[in-house]
Amino acid sequence: MKEHKARKRFGQNFLQDTRIIRDIVNAVRPQPDDTVIEIGPGLAAITGPLAQKLNRLHVIEIDRDIVGRLKTLPFADKLVIHEGDVLQFDFHSVPGKKKIVGNLPYNISTPLLFRLSEVADDVIDMHFMLQKEVVERMVAEPKTNDYGRLGVMLQYFFDMEMLIEVPPESFDPAPKVDSAVVRMIPVKHRIGEAEDFEHFSKLVKAAFHQRRKTIRNNLKDMATDEDLQTVGINPQDRAEHIAPELYVALSNHLSAKAV
Structure with a gap:
C-alpha cells in the first residue's frame, strides 16, 4: 500500500x-x-x-x-x-x-x-x-x-x-x-453547579482576559467589590489565585442579582 x-x-x-x-x-x-x-x-x-x-x-x-x-x-x-x-x-x-x-x-x-x-x-x-x-x-x-x-x-x-x-x-x-x-x-459531584453556564463561561473568559490585572479590574463591567467579597474573593487578587468553585459562586450570585 x-x-x-x-x-x-x-x-x-x-x-x-x-x-x-x-x-x-x-x-x-x-x-x-x-x-x-x-x-x-x-x-x-x-x-x-x-x-x-x-x-x-x-x-x-x-x-x-x-x-x-x-x-x-x-x-x-x-x-x-x-x-x-x-x-x-x-x-x-x-x-x-x-x-x-x-x-x-x-x-x-x-x-x-x-x-x-x-x-x-x-x-x-x-x-x-x-x-x-x-x-x-x-x-x-x-x-x-x-x-x-x-x-x-x-x-x-x-x-x-x-x-x-x-x-x-x-x-x-x-x-x-x-x-x-x-x-x-x-465529575460526579460538583462543589457548585453553574445556574447559567453561558454567564459562567463569559465571566471566566473576562477574568483571565489580562492576567496581570486584578480581578477587580478585569471584572469591573460585571461585578463590584461587594459582589466579589460576598462570595469570598479578594478584589485585589489576580484571576489565577481564584479556585474554580469561587467562579461558579460569583456567577450564580450575579445571575441571582440580575433576576
Whole structure:
C-alpha cells in the first residue's frame, strides 16, 4: 500500500512508539461491549490494539485517504467510520455511555476540548494525547502559572490526570513539542453547579482576559467589590489565585442579582 504522508493542515503526527501505544490501550481498559470512539485514527496505531479487544469501534477521520486505508485493514469489519470534521460531529448520535480516545490534532485541541465538555454527561472517560503544555494547563491548580481559563472550564466538567509523558521521537513526523496523555473523567459531584453556564463561561473568559490585572479590574463591567467579597474573593487578587468553585459562586450570585 502506498505510504501516507502526514498532512500539516490536518495537524497529523503519527504515533509509532509501541510502548506508548500499549500504555494508552491499557489506560483505556476496553471491554468487548464498550462503546468507544477514537478521534483521528491516522495509521491505526491505537485503532488496531483497540479493535482487537472490542466488538465494534467508532472512528472519526477527516482525511479521505486515511478513510480509504481504514477500509482495507484486516479488522475493518469492526470499524464504524465517521468521515468528517470532529468539531462538527454529533457525539450524541452514537448511543450509550462512551469512552473517547485519540491522538488529537494539536491545531484544534482547545476548541475540541471545549466541544467535548458539552457531552460530558454522555461519557465514561476520555484519554487523549495532547501537547504537554496544554495538559499542564488543563490539570493546573490555582496560584500556579499554568492555571487559567482552560483549566477552570475543564475542571468544572472533569477530574483530570496526566498519565504518560511522550517525547517527540515517538511520532512520525516528530513534532517540535513534548506530548502527554491525559485522562478525563466526568465529575460526579460538583462543589457548585453553574445556574447559567453561558454567564459562567463569559465571566471566566473576562477574568483571565489580562492576567496581570486584578480581578477587580478585569471584572469591573460585571461585578463590584461587594459582589466579589460576598462570595469570598479578594478584589485585589489576580484571576489565577481564584479556585474554580469561587467562579461558579460569583456567577450564580450575579445571575441571582440580575433576576
